[in-house]
Amino acid sequence: MARNVYSQDGAVDIARVGRGDRYTQLLRVTGLAIPELLVERERLHRDAKAALDRVLGKLGLPALSRIDSRALDHVRAGLARVSTSESPSDNEFRAAEDELAAATQKLGLVFQPLDSVLSDDVDSLQRLAVELAERLTTTDDYVASARAVYSRMQALAECAQARAHALEAVSAAAAGAAEAARVSDAPPPAQGLNVPDQSLPRDVAANWLQAVRTLERSVAHLHAAADSIVDAEWRARVSRFLEQARPLLAETPLLELEAVVNARLALPVSSRPQPTAQGNPRDEATLVAAGFAEGAPLLTVALANEHIRLLTRELRAFAAAATRYAEGVLDAPLIRLEGAEGDLHHALAQFEIARLMKPPLAQAQENLLGRLISGPLEPLLRELIAALTRFEWYFHPLRMSVARGEVHLTGLATDSERLDVRMLLNAGERSIVSVAWFLALHLLQPRTSRRVLVLDDPFSALDDNNQASLVSTLRTVTRLTRPDLLVLTSHDRRVIDALE
Numbered sequence: 001m002a003r004n005v006y007s008q009d010g011a012v013d014i015a016r017v018g019r020g021d022r023y024t025q026l027l028r029v030t031g032l033a034i035p036e037l038l039v040e041r042e043r044l045h046r047d048a049k050a051a052l053d054r055v056l057g058k059l060g061l062p063a064l065s066r067i068d069s070r071a072l073d074h075v076r077a078g079l080a081r082v083s084t085s086e087s088p089s090d091n092e093f094r095a096a097e098d099e100l101a102a103a104t105q106k107l108g109l110v111f112q113p114l115d116s117v118l119s120d121d122v123d124s125l126q127r128l129a130v131e132l133a134e135r136l137t138t139t140d141d142y143v144a145s146a147r148a149v150y151s152r153m154q155a156l157a158e159c160a161q162a163r164a165h166a167l168e169a170v171s172a173a174a175a176g177a178a179e180a181a182r183v184s185d186a187p188p189p190a191q192g193l194n195v196p197d198q199s200l201p202r203d204v205a206a207n208w209l210q211a212v213r214t215l216e217r218s219v220a221h222l223h224a225a226a227d228s229i230v231d232a233e234w235r236a237r238v239s240r241f242l243e244q245a246r247p248l249l250a251e252t253p254l255l256e257l258e259a260v261v262n263a264r265l266a267l268p269v270s271s272r273p274q275p276t277a278q279g280n281p282r283d284e285a286t287l288v289a290a291g292f293a294e295g296a297p298l299l300t301v302a303l304a305n306e307h308i309r310l311l312t313r314e315l316r317a318f319a320a321a322a323t324r325y326a327e328g329v330l331d332a333p334l335i336r337l338e339g340a341e342g343d344l345h346h347a348l349a350q351f352e353i354a355r356l357m358k359p360p361l362a363q364a365q366e367n368l369l370g371r372l373i374s375g376p377l378e379p380l381l382r383e384l385i386a387a388l389t390r391f392e393w394y395f396h397p398l399r400m401s402v403a404r405g406e407v408h409l410t411g412l413a414t415d416s417e418r419l420d421v422r423m424l425l426n427a428g429e430r431s432i433v434s435v436a437w438f439l440a441l442h443l444l445q446p447r448t449s450r451r452v453l454v455l456d457d458p459f460s461a462l463d464d465n466n467q468a469s470l471v472s473t474l475r476t477v478t479r480l481t482r483p484d485l486l487v488l489t490s491h492d493r494r495v496i497d498a499l500e
Helices: 019-030 035-058 071-079 091-106 121-135 140-183 202-228 232-250 254-265 281-290 298-302 305-329 341-387 427-443 464-481 493-499
Strands: 399-403 406-410 452-456 485-489
Touching (some): 019 341, 019 406, 035 071, 035 341, 091 202, 140 305, 298 305, 341 464
Parallel strands (some): 452 485
């Protein structure tokens, strides 16, 4: 019908619509659109996507975001994930450990960081996952490796949790000792002990105190090891060093240094030793489990309580992340894939076949349109446009081409092949192109399909000269086609008279 009836209301302004709309309209009027086939292909594509999404859900993978997604890339990327949770990072708690170690060092204490580290098993598992994801399969070796990573991560989590628990206990004990020291009555200072003031900076006192305690330990170790030195000269040197070090230690204002260091906590200063965990095996074990040396003074430990609490929080966060990661390793897509490879391959093949059907169909349509245009349509349309205007010199030759789902119309008002006519022609000129387009498609039909020709007022947008050209062209067309029925309408009496 669209190739036999030119309706004023329904006429397609082919020189005005976009290139893609021209392509669609040309497919429709030539019968190349094949709507039933396109509908069936879309249905198959949707059904294939739904089936693939169900399989992906069983594997713990997200559904395809779009119906035109590249499913193979989507599945491979999902299978390459070795855990459903993010990999834990020890950067935060290691930084907190460094801060605590620096603070305790200034206080003359020794803190031992956690020696457990993330293993290379995770990297090996990741490389194996990428390799298997490329092949869309899983193996017993991968399952065994995943279980090993699970055990390793669980052990790391338990180690971090145990250290956090010990630190929490030490922090509570140190805070309790500090509180007891605050509320207790402080005895009078020992004779000759100066009350701490601000004349000695606290960090200097802490470094001095640390050096003294380090020297005390060194003197004790050297004294114990002196008898094992065979060389007489070296034994004599050690003896001279010990003789010089002991008076130096004896002259050190140890209690005053401790008073300056403890002054910021407003702790009572006395000549009594600070509370320690010595004598209580359970408390000693907790100190060691927390990373401190045996016999560490609790009042001194209390000075680092802020850092201890920070490290405790970071260790607990790491332990939780490691636990989640470990559990996710055993729930990863490649673990779930075991025994389901066939379902995945079948669903993927269906989806890819349905997805890949569209380009060949579109290419076939485009090829047929290209042959139609380069064959009879373009020359005929060019001839009709020339016949419909009395000013042939105004128009350049029409050029038509089809590419990527678009029909390009160039030339006419310019010789440039980059400017489409819809940007160049006025309303009357576009009407000439539209009528010529309709007549060309009508003439290219088989004789049995063009027995009727109906034109509903095709003259309204044309000036007198072009109206006369259209009348002359229609007379030629009807003589050539000899339609069984010809219907022309017009609101212009002069046109009717000319037609009669």
